[in-house]
Amino acid sequence: MLTQHHRLYFTPHNPWQFAGRMMIQTPDGRIFAKYPPGMGLLAAMLRLLGGAKAMYLVDPICTVLACLVSFFLFRQALGNFMSLMGVIWLACNPVTLTYANDANSHGAALCFTVIGFWALLSWWRRGGSLRAAIAGLSLGFCTWIRYTEFLWILPLMVVLLMQCRTQRRPLREYALAIGGFCLPVGILAGIQWLSFGAPWKTGYSFCKEQTGFSWHYFIGDPAGLPPRQGNWQTVMEQFSNLGLFLLFPLAIVGMIRLFFSHAKFALVLACWVVPSAVVYMFYYWAPTNVDTTGYLRFFLDIFPALILIALWMLDLAMGRDRVITAITVGVLTLLGAGYNLYTMSPRLLQAFGSKLTLSSITQTVESTVPKGSVVFGDEQLCNYLNAIGGYHLYSINLFDPGAFKFFQGEIDVPGPHGLQVARARTYRNLVGYKDSAGQWQPLPFYRLRLQEIKRVDAALAKGRKVVFVLRTRELRQYVPIEPRELTTRTIATIDAQGPGNSMHPLWMAWFKPTGRLVRRWQRLQARQNLVDQWAIVQISPAHPGGRKVQTSAVTK
Structure with a gap:
């Protein structure tokens, strides 16, 4: 925000627009970190x-x-x-x-x-x-x-x-x-x-x-x-x-x-x-x-x-014996620092793989998706793309059936907590509705999907490119498929990165594929099923003449 807008806040275009959980919204609608x-x-x-x-x-x-x-x-x-x-x-x-x-x-x-x-x-x-x-x-x-x-x-x-x-x-x-x-x-x-x-x-x-x-x-x-x-x-x-x-x-x-x-x-x-x-x-x-x-x-x-x-x-x-002091402190440092490095290496390798994957996805998005486009992705990816700037972002987590339960829980928590209650209430109101008894209930899945389609329609009506950046196993759940109205096309795929399968040349030069740390990473990867594939899917109107934006279908 400082380099692009020269200020410490932004004002969202609509309440569905992505803003990270570490952000807060003031009464006048501005969002700050x-x-x-x-x-x-x-x-x-x-x-x-x-x-x-x-x-x-x-x-x-x-x-x-x-x-x-x-x-x-x-x-x-x-x-x-x-x-x-x-x-x-x-x-x-x-x-x-x-x-x-x-x-x-x-x-x-x-x-x-x-x-x-x-x-x-x-x-x-x-x-x-x-x-x-x-x-x-x-x-x-x-x-x-x-x-x-x-x-x-x-x-x-x-x-x-x-x-x-x-x-x-x-x-x-x-x-x-x-x-x-x-x-x-x-x-x-x-x-x-x-x-x-x-x-x-x-x-x-x-x-x-x-x-x-x-x-x-x-x-x-x-x-x-x-x-x-x-x-x-x-x-x-x-x-x-x-x-x-x-x-x-x-x-x-x-x-x-x-x-x-x-x-x-x-x-x-x-x-x-x-x-x-x-x-x-x-x-x-x-x-x-x-x-x-x-x-x-x-x-x-x-x-x-x-x-x-x-x-x-x-x-x-x-005491005064410098040799004994040097040996004792050296051995103690070797034990302490060595223990720290040994215990932290698997975690650092796992974090390295996750960051490398996000970096690869971000680079692919920048090279295939023009600035000003609308991007749907998970919260972590939206945080990365938000730091880069230039995209209109929506978190798929907001269109998940479990979103209502999460935001309702944040509202009900007394005392201090990470997510601002006012923002949690706003999101709860977006993904829920009041029943005849005045109790809040989650929107059915089809109505969440209609809200998602409305965001897509509005972007297409303005001539913006719309893409979903998701794991391939999540495409069916989140990407709207309307054969008569919308078409989907995969424009890029990205394999999950990590020292165990796709290593940076500098990393390869330091840790050989047969190295102990890499074997530990591979075992960790196998246990946690970290190998995954991502896809960038573009949403387009099915007919060259465009698609009429449907707004009545999503009225609560």
Whole structure:
């Protein structure tokens, strides 16, 4: 939207038009993303430089840069060898690996957090206007990526206050640090004011997620229906088993021990770690599966601090013998990083195959379907095509018989949840009707199909090309077939991509077809039946003279 329409919202042409679940609709009909605009801004900048595909480089570039700068961050308290081990721990962390290539906000947030805290700690030690400005701007810009990173104001203020009392710097350095933080935060507050009516109101408020924090989520409810595990327990389990395997106990002990050796430094790190961790332990969304990184991603920005503390504690415990320290830390890093890579490889391979399939489909759509056409596809594909822009999109999920039950369930859920209730109600009204008793009921399948045909008719009447992009097994269910009125023609087919069957040359050069990881992928693929074929089917009028749009047939 930024590069094509130069704004942060769009207004749908009709209520059936696709808008992702992470979008919210204001009372005046405008649709915004509920997350802050920083990630979109970074993607727009890369798009201007390298086209639509370059948008997906934001997280890979930011993650690599975060790992690079983390070495200098760790050097503020550790030696070269321990700092290098810290980089390995951060780079091989399951959460880092998962979101380094996920077109999500976490890689970018990690990057600017690491840069900001490196500059802040470096300015604390050495001073300098440039370091002060980088610290303030980087930490402030983090709020453009994730709202909760406003908490970085706490360690920033602690450093500034301690610096005032111990070793005064020129006033311009304090002004640069504070002003650098306040500038992006102030601009963001202005954007929120114009978009949502108040500087403190975010898109998450429309889903009650902005206030989705409660003591109830922290302590859990074992007697509830269903029973809910406390978030504090979830954090402990997931950090120990997946997030910071082997390091988490050292980080906890090290945080306490650091206060006895370097109280001021410990206070700064505590202000970095504790508020952010506590906030998300009170958050409503916390899946308890120990094998998922979904909840741990909220804590990724504090991982560098925890890794630094754990390695400092390990270095302290090893004593002055550098050889023993190097061997011990090296073996521990080998075990921890190796375990992380081993456990994450199948998941990363599966994600790689899924993304490769979507990339192939998107490229085929761009080469065969002109911009301005109407495209029907599933939600994931619509999200990809929506990022590219230029197409009128409709999600086939909205025309599925199960859509009514889903949206009705979203309306009935009390408290915070991912999909905006107002949007869920709008969609429920589209795919349902009120019976004689005033109760909402789902539309019969044939009426959903008629609604779909109406969208097709309207597009054809305007001279637009209409295509369905679906798995071949879904064509009969979703593609309208009216032999007397409409014709269908398959204009392209795409095989599902993945390391097990269709591999990129660079991937082939690194992992041979007989490699262990590829065999693991093939076994996983066989178990989950991931091999599939997609088709692009064009819908056209059966007669050259065109088709008269039927509107009365779909009247409720």
